Amino acid sequence: MDILAPVPTGAPGEVKQEAPGAPYRLMVRRFLRHRLATVSLVVFTCLVLLAFVGGSLWHYSYDVFTPDNSVPPSLEHPFGTDATGYDLFAQVLRGTQRSIEIALLVAGVSGAFGSVWGAVAGLYGGRIDTVMMRIVDLVLIFPAIAVAAVLAGNVAHGEQSWALVGLVLAALTWPYVARLVRGLVLSLREREYVAAARSFGASIPHIIFRHILPNAMGTIIVTVTVNVAVAILAETALSFIGFGVQPPDTSLGLLVSQNQTAITTRPWLFYFPGLFIVLIALSVNFIGDGLRDALDTTQSGRRA
Amino acid sequence: MFAYIVRRLLHTVPVVIVGSFATFLMVSAAGDPLGDLKAKQPPVSPAVLAAETHRLRLDEPLHLRYWHWLSGIVRGDWGPSVSRIDIGHEIGQRVLVSVRLVAFAMIVAVLLALVVGLVSAVRRYSVIDYGFTFLGFLMLSMPAFWLAILLKQQAIDVNDAVGVSLFYTVGDSSIPAPTGFADTVRDVLGHLVLPTIVLAMTAFAPWSRYVRSSIIEVLQSDYVRLARAKGLGRRTVLVRHALRTALIPLTTVVGLDLAVLFSGAVVTETVFQWRGMGSFLLTAVRERDVYAVMGWLLVVSLIVILFNLIADLLYAVLDPRIRLA
């Protein structure tokens, strides 16, 4: 907000309990009232720290053999080791890092692209809208995992394969964002304050950046957050069927896939990576729910 | 109504053509179908390579290849396969297996969503509502493959403990297939149980949230208030006015989620080793079998389009405000 800062003028007693910027303070209050969301935010922050910082501090690396083969969880190896002697804790940390990186990439790219796409379609309307939304429908017809497998399975090799996996998944999730944002823009552009701005002679960029976007932002943020969870699940599923992240790199889905036969003999190998997936997705989903309470005025699902 | 259906189907034609061309480019660019053959040791003779190149139409320019595929489809020719399978025949056999799973899971998930959504909405902010909400979020955060493996292992453990094969954990039907209609049905249904649970559990969560919020909205509506003011009983108001009206938009949501359900089916089938569309796709992708992948995408996307059309028609039947003209 580059415009003039609010100034306290007039009698001091006149301005009541809520100070300037009150809408944002109210949002924080609403979010904190959602206890699961608050807890989830803490959990998710810890997971991110653990994955991105903890990995380099831990005394085993995910790609270095240890002398211990098939050791159940212990102090030395909190999550145990696999048959070849890899330390699972190090691997899970590395996998968590990859999975979160990919999910953030997917949510960010699809959120940005989808928002712009949907906003343009909604604002311009008419034939442009028809063609743009037809393309959205087209992408949504195909089961994402099939297209992702086709694309990623044969393209994604080497060092940067995780980024390619992320881009492929983003290419398949943006239409959801686009459709949502278009609906939002269609309703926002009918608001009287947009008509008012038009009546002053406001330009389209002014209307987009001062009126549409600030009011659409809440819903977009909620959607992007929930998409992080969706992306985590998509990435792990893709890696599970063998078309996602490729060894020697690792991801949580790949770990489950590699260890699925070990469920009876060395169950820890199967459970830990899976639990991490659930934990990440669950905390992100709850954060999204809390954000919906706080930001999204269009949804009525507020809890008491 | 008829004009609407015709118009919708006419809209579908350019979508299918543009969509299939885009995917054709994509699939063709994804890799060399002869990559495995060329990498063979000892190397295969150039003559064999040339023959394969010709058989897979790789000697033609891309747009001609697409044109041949498209005109072939219209005639019922699905194109050559790298692994020399009859694509049309193979898909025909497998599509029923997968559609069976998706359809069953959809029905179970819808029923589950209705019950859970209704109970949560009526008992809002109660322990049971919070319980269902948490379960919903848990299922929303559960990778299908992990749940599938978990469930499969539990079933195997139960089978071992009981000493009888209570649950089928492998395949879509027994091999050799049982004889007799009743036995076949029982066998197929038995194999459906676990995969259906997995798919339904992962699909029902968002739907139940949707049912919950739309019933809550309807319960606060003026017409439900008027129905109560008439003196109708609680159950009548709930079923006749709230549930009936809240149901309508669910048809659209379910229709739109069908593609997602097929994605889930691919993974679930893999875990339970079904010979359905899932393993067909994965094999085709691994072998860079362009025409097989194209056939898969064509069939599945047509199914999705068809279901969406049905969902829209159903909506119009249920809601008198919608006129499909």
Add this chain to the structure above:
Amino acid sequence: MSEEEILRVEDLSVRFPGENGPVQAVRGVSWGLREGEVLGIVGESGSGKSTGALATIGLLPPGAEVSGSVRFRGRELTGLPERELSRVRGASVAIVFQDPLSSLNPVYSVGYQVAEAVRAHDPEISKADAFARAVELLDLVGIPDAAARAGDYPHEFSGGMRQRVVIAITMANNPDVIIADEPTTALDVTIQAQVLAALRTAREKTGAAAVLITHDLGVVAGQADRVMVMYAGKVVELGTVEDVFYRPSMPYTVGLLGSLPRLDADAGARLTPIAGTPPALDRPPAGCAFAARCPLARDVCREREPELAQVGEEGHVAACHFSAEVRERSAEEVFVPVSSVRLAGHEAQDVPPGTPLVTAEGLVKDYPVRGGGLLRGPVAVRHAVAEVSLELAAGRTLGLVGESGSGKSTIGKLLMALEEPTAGTVLLGGAPAVTGGRRGRRGRARELQMVFQDPMGSLNPRMNALDLIAEPLRVNGVGRRERRERSLELLASVGLGGYAGRYPHEFSGGQRQRIGIARSLALRPRALILDEPVSSLDVSVQADVINLLRDLQDALGLSYLFIAHDLSVVRHISDRVAVMYLGRIVETGERDDVFDRPAHPYTRALISAVPVPDPRAERAREHTVLRGEIPGASGPTTGCRFRGRCPVFLDRLGEAERAVCRERVPALTERGQGHPVACHHPS
């Protein structure tokens, strides 16, 4: 009417959970309803009038805590289980809700929904018989061709017709009490007259007593026997209509009556708004809830809550420590009107009053109507505005009245270049304006500005008051410092000096509209288009905004186009008036000419349908209830478009005279009435 009470409410309280603790929507209310009478409950939004009535038969949303006692014919209703209560609902006490558009379930036919009410208390009756009874009831409330239309769905009916269906539902079981919760608020005035007539039929057929909840004092004056005034969850005055209207004994009632513009009164008189807003009910004040807004309040008012006590007449009670004093004074003496405008640094217009500033000539706006079929091409056009010409003059107000669908708001948009006219021109200061697009709007922005109907909707919730007012300046390239100075000055001039940093949700409705007005003045326009600027506000606040508009006009010499459906407000504020029907101006002229000597049958009917807040005058007036409703695109396309509802055409004209109405569109011309009328047979 007997003195026997069939419904007795004693010390009823309702609490809702709220963001800052429980909200006490109703605080210890006691009243009785006598056999066969109509009890009017009036009050502004948030006064608890609807909540209190709905609580009597347990129709409040979950979460509401109700205490106190409600006895129906001596039987206690509070605390009854849902099953028992549902036997009372509909059968003994029936309800009509405010919004007919959402009161009926969209997926069932109206006949089914009426029959459902019949069957709810008579399980023996067969479905076919119940349906036949439903058709009978629909016919009774005036649904034309009821037998054929009973199978239609709610969306195929207009708002007025749907409200009749709801009334048919209330009649289904011959209830003893009908509670009508703002039954006509959402409806146009000619439709309101029809629905009130249907409600009267319902009362007569069933012999029920009625509770009529409304904010419209005119409706109460015409319909009710006794009135109860509510404020901040309490009853503040109760008595016969005459007692309350002619001898108000509580300052709030006095203020309410004084803040109301009257269709039948001298328009020059200044309204007496009640300053401030009702208290928040999550922390009700210790003393009299009205004390903060009451000019007569003394220390005792802020310390001790006044009890309801008899004032003068038998059965007339008021809750005021100084009711005897109040009875002696007029509204002007209680609420001394003061100018709320503080203008500094504004300059008046440089043109003499009466100079034409904005002229519209032959404005036409058509919208295509899409058809079905394979290609869905446009099959028809809807004429939203047809050949409208008007002139806005410096220092003057043109009132544009009409019901929904008359095209009055479209004219505002055409003048602002928010819509492209199909034909016609707009002249600004005598020169043709660029017609459309952003350039057109920019050119106009400095001449002409608009104030919108919904003060909440027209203010971006993410901007504070200062940014909101500065926006037109910013858009038009005014520098930062100047922007800020001018905005602060404007904010102060509408009486909101200290609130620059606040956001829209922190203001009351009236304050928001003040911000909207300040914003419209930012570019120093010569003329304002006011599109229903007060229709979403409560009466007392409405008066405040009207006074503000008048003061601004006097100080700045502004020209107003005042678009409204409320004839009383238009009469109060306008110098000239134009009446619209289906896109055309049917009558226009000096205000008193049009209101005192209306010549077009539509204008006459419209004026007669507006209830006047004066029981004796209202009951003595002659009411013409127009038949039918404003037709949509399907209405007559040739000749006079009003003829389908026109009492003159339908009842008084001969065949030869009717032919003229059928064939020729009446032009807006002077026909010896002293002002132009678009009617072939004006009176």
